[in-house]
Every structure is written in C-alpha cells, then in structure tokens.
Amino acid sequence: MAWHISVDGADVVVSRMDSINSNLKKRMEEAMAISVCGIQERARSTHRFTTRTGEAERSIEAEVTGSGSSLQGTVGTTRLITIYLHQGTRPHDIEPRSKKVLRWTSGGKFVFAKRAHNPGIKKDPFIFNAADAESGNIRARFDAAMDDLDT
Secondary structure: OOOOOOOOOHHHHHHHHHHHHHHHHHHHHHHHHHHHHHHHHHHHHOOOOOOOOOHHHHOOEEEEEEEOOEEEEEEEOOOHHHHHHHHOEOOEEEOOOOOOOEEEEEOOEEEEEOOEEEOOEOOOOHHHHHHHHHHHHHHHHHHHHHHHHHO
C-alpha cells in the first residue's frame, strides 16, 4: 500500500511566507530604532543632575546593530562624566598630579589647596529609568508590528 500526496499552489505559499518574513524584519528594525530613540530622548530629558553645558545629555547615544534574525538596540554613553553621573561615585580626596597645589575658581576668585575632598556623586540611573519608563511603549510597538503583518 502506498500513499501519494499532491500539493498544488505551494509556490504561492512559499512566496507569501517570504513576503511576511521580509515585512516582519523591516517592521522589527523600525520598532527597534524608534524604541532606542525613545529611551535616548527620555534619558536626556528626565535626569536629576544639574547640567551646565549639556555635554552629558548630548553624549547619550542610541544605536541599532544587526540585521535579519538578530537585532540589538543599545542606549548608552562613553563619556566618563556621564558614567559617573549615572553610576555615582564614592567620596574621595583629590590631590594634584603634576603640580604642588590644586586651583579652581569660586565666586570669581581663585582658590588654592593641597587637596580637596569630593563628597561623591549620588547615582542617577537615568538611562535605566528611561528604559523602564519606556518599556510599555516598546512592548506595544513590537506587538503592533506583529499584529500588522497581514497588512
């Protein structure tokens, strides 16, 4: 006894699946790019530290890498001051490296000291907080991308 199965129109099914796969990849890349930009913008605007130059905010970067079946979104910074603001620092003493004394301005006048005590920086995990705050929007964005596959 032998079984024979014949499938008509399989090429149409394969073509449709390729189209869905291509469309899904494009939608996922768009959702990822919008998501990391959302985290970046929220992190830039909702921190607790006092900014003087805006350098720390500008150093927060968003990037999407990969393609096809593997995408990765990254929001972060490589600027040391921004890392210190985000992670905080312990109290520490500052001493001159190559000179005999430290010098800085206070009240329009120069101040000199052989050492200075820095009380540390209270941590402000603004990038993590932004990612947590955006998580609902991110889920909704990816869910919408999946739901819209038929369109």
